[in-house]
Amino acid sequence: MNQSEFLKTISKERPVASVSNKEILDKIQTEAVQMGWDVISKPFDCTKWEKGRSFIDIGNHSYEIFPSPFSKSYKGNGDIIVIRSLEELESFNINEKVVFLKDNIAKEPMQPKIFPFYYPDEHKHIIDLLEEKKPKAVIAVTGKHAMCGLDPFPMFEDGNLSIPSAFINESTANNILRENGTVNLNIDSNNSNEKSRQIIATRKAKDKAAGKIIVCAHMDTKYGTPGAIDNAAGVVILLKIMDMLKTYECIYDIDIIPFNGEEYYEVKGQLEYLDYIKDDFDAIKLVINIDSPCHKDSKTAVSTYNVGEKLSATLCSEMEKNSNIVIGDQWYAGDHAVFAFRGTPCIAVTSSNLFESVLQITHTQRDTVDQISDDMINQTAEFLTGLVKSVAEY
Structure with missing residues (x-):
């Protein structure tokens, strides 16, 4: 060799x-x-996962977003709701909304839902709530990952998660959230059995x-x-x-x-x-x-x-x-x-x-x-x- x-x-x-x-x-x-x-x-x-161009359109602007690895795909319109904490996730109605997770609730990546070796109770609770409340999609607002070089990092990397998800950085999120109106969301993410x-x-x-x-x-x-x-x-x-x-x-x-x-x-x-x-x-x-x-x-x-x-x-x-x-x-x-x-x-x-x-x-x-x-x-x-x-x- x-x-x-x-x-x-x-x-x-x-x-x-x-x-x-x-x-x-x-x-x-x-x-x-x-x-x-x-x-x-x-x-x-x-x-096997494949991705394409993913974006959020709002007002007269289009913003690139990053599909979470192994996410379900999504294409459609929706109203945004911002969730900053576990308490807000527990109490807010997010059904049929495009949920932006940011600040404390998006501080770290979630373990996959059926990961066999380690699945913290808090992660399970967050994922269970999201799946029970059925938003249209989740956009995680993240920064530098603590254990690798990714910035921003995907909060979710889980082919078993039922909700389409993507991630963006704080600056992009702030620009989107300044706009008023319904967003047009496209998460181009495709999984195939291999x-x-x-x-x-x-x-x-x-x-x-x-x-x-x-x-x-x-x-x-x-x-x-x-x-x-x-x-x-x-x-x-x-x-x-x-x-x-x-x-x-x-x-x-x-x-x-x-x-x-x-x-x-x-x-x-x-x-x-x-x-x-x-x-x-x-x-x-x-x-x-x-x-x-x-x-x-x-x-x-x-x-x-x-x-x-x-x-x-x-x-x-x-x-x-x-x-x-x-x-x-x-x-x-x-x-x-x-x-x-x-x-x-x-x-x-x-x-x-x-x-x-x-x-x-x-x-x-x-x-x-x-x-x-x-x-x-x-x-x-x-x-x-x-x-x-x-x-x-x-």
Whole structure:
């Protein structure tokens, strides 16, 4: 594998069910098979999203708006009502209105309504109220996302939400709200049923396995981003680890997983893998999740979850071999979280400047290969390979 060329090849918009997503799944599988790994493919049903020009016309002006990913489409007229708080949403009649959500009620994105791992009560209450009260559509007035570079951000990203939705920034909202009269609203957003799959590259222990080690990195992106750091760099590290472990005889089964769905509202790939290992979940000895690593101005940061003294000592010993591998803060917005919340020992791997710099470019067009350090990819892959081997030897 030519590392630089492969990174460039996969650093393009690749949401679940897209043509590029399918092409990259095939490339990863081909590389894995050529290295001698067994590859399991788990198909799943999913939704592909396409959008067109969306707008609000009012008075003599037309304003561009952004359809929420996976929104239902809408075309029609309606009167605006502004909702600024949960209390207003509870008490106001919004039936058949075009609802503008702004200020406190639009301060953060909502979790999808049937998200399997985390669905806060407040989010459920907001979504339940909206669906019960049946507005024509919802326009969220948002700003800078706290956990990525989007500004404005979609408040809703949910193919199961029954209400058409879009989002705009504060300035656009203020211009619209100064006008008087009925708005003409067009949300051009279309969903179609598709098939995709989750692949698992696996190597079985030579004899009866002492357990399972999982190394994972999501391979999909949001719509509208090349996803170089988030998370093409992580996929390249996965492949390098596979190459370095291809002849290693381990007492553990090893699963290498390019998760296909971390950026998708129903996390279908993750659910397929959890179903695949449901009878062996207790056999998992360690999960290593790689997400948004190797920014050009960073070191590699590792954080630990449910890690005992022995594993902690092994990790420290491996880190001492490379000063560019450092301890970082815990974070839970990644694929390790589902394992960590169940008590499984986990290590999350990311850029050391994740919160200061990397999150400002993720999910945007700025997430390109020029943000990545090839040298840190090599160093991180070597460190993680050494860690897997050290864990397997005690």
